[in-house]
Amino acid sequence: MKRAAAPLAFGFLLLGGWEFAVRLGDIPAYILPGPVAIAAALWTNFADLGSSLAVTLEVTLAALALAAVSGALIAILLAQSPLAERIFFPYAVFLQVTPIVTIAPFVIIWVENVFVVLLILAWMAAIFPIISNTLLGLKSVDANLKDLFRLYGATRAQTVRRLMIPSALPYFLGGLRIAGGLALIGTVVAEMVAGTSGTRSGLASRLVEASYRLELALALACFFLLSAAGLVLYLALDALSRRLLRHWHESARTPA
């Protein structure tokens, strides 16, 4: 708690300065509302924004889970043969370097269900770091341990399950932490492009909507909620990583 005091104090100072500048300069609320106005907008629309946040998070978490499972499976398949990796990995890179926004219009045409559209786009944004990190981990298995498994007559399935997957776990979790942020970015971008899905609109489409109506306090409230969601997601994934690796990996060692 003591460690958080300095950055928190800095944050309050910043917000205070902002509020002060807005009041002093008499800046209209449709150009730049102060923190108090934003907090008020957040407070009055809390239930409404909360349910929008739930919609966005639902897509983000579903896409992240899908990316984690499919990314890890793809990496395990690619690790089975250098040929498979040579054939398929370039397409994973292709997926990574293509900006999501440019694919969105096509996906919107081909897929009717908006939830599925958002899910596909967020999944595409999130999967690459999982594939590439997990693959790196699978290929970094200790050569002597591999020999030992061979010497003891381990089957391929045993080698994958008991040697390769645990070896790759820290790398996979590193990829997952990056993918969490990307899944949220993917969802937000997709919402902005795909628009709302009727009554159930996500927080990013609410943000765009509010900014069109020059309700900047509401738009900024959405912005801060999204940032907070991203932060919480990161912290949750970081905690998961520490928990899973606590006994053995250097990254989870608590500083003395």
Add this chain to the structure above:
Amino acid sequence: MTEAALRLAGAAKTYPTGTVALAPVNFEVGRGSFVSLVGPSGCGKSTLLRLMAGLLAPSHGTVSRGDDISETSFVFQDATLMPWADVRTNVALPLTLKGKSAETVPETLKRVGLERFAQSYPRELSGGMQMRASIARAIVTSPQLLLMDEPFAALDEFTRFRLNDDLLALWQQNHWTIVFVTHSIREAVFLSQRVIVMSPRPGRVVADLAIDLPDRRDEALRGSHAFADQCAKISELLRDVTTEHAA
């Protein structure tokens, strides 16, 4: 010598890059004997051990084992434990991979003095204790053949001596066949019934000596004249081959 546990007939290894790691070697390792391989680094000792384990195929000649490969255990210079698994799981590995019961694990841990550390993770152990766990894993199957590749090279001398004593005691109780690679002449002489001296690359056998020391080997032996004489003899042989090689 009784029945051979290992027989190398003209076994040689040339890597695909053209490097000749091992010139043809011929020797047998008797069942139940303790043989050390000494030589300068890069003399193909490790290659030879991997040929014996069946982890490498010889490019010429043959390596035949008296027993099935599943009866062979290997100890590396590093403890090579799975860092994500506790000591018990690591030691049980050779058994669980074969679907056998792990009931011999507690007794094996006791034999290497790790009974209180079954649930510790490798990083919580010292280097010497990690090596004990590695040895426990190697002996948990009661292997017919135990291949050890400079297992104590990374440890301090005090720990090394203790592990030497413990390894000898285990061998005297069980009479496994042990092939032990080391670059320490003193260690080789202290442990073995027989020392095979190898030349620098391409490795070949330059001497094959029976160690004429009493079966009972303890701290007093390390200071004895007989021990010093044996060490000096091998040291001289090694000096000859390395200077000959350099010339």
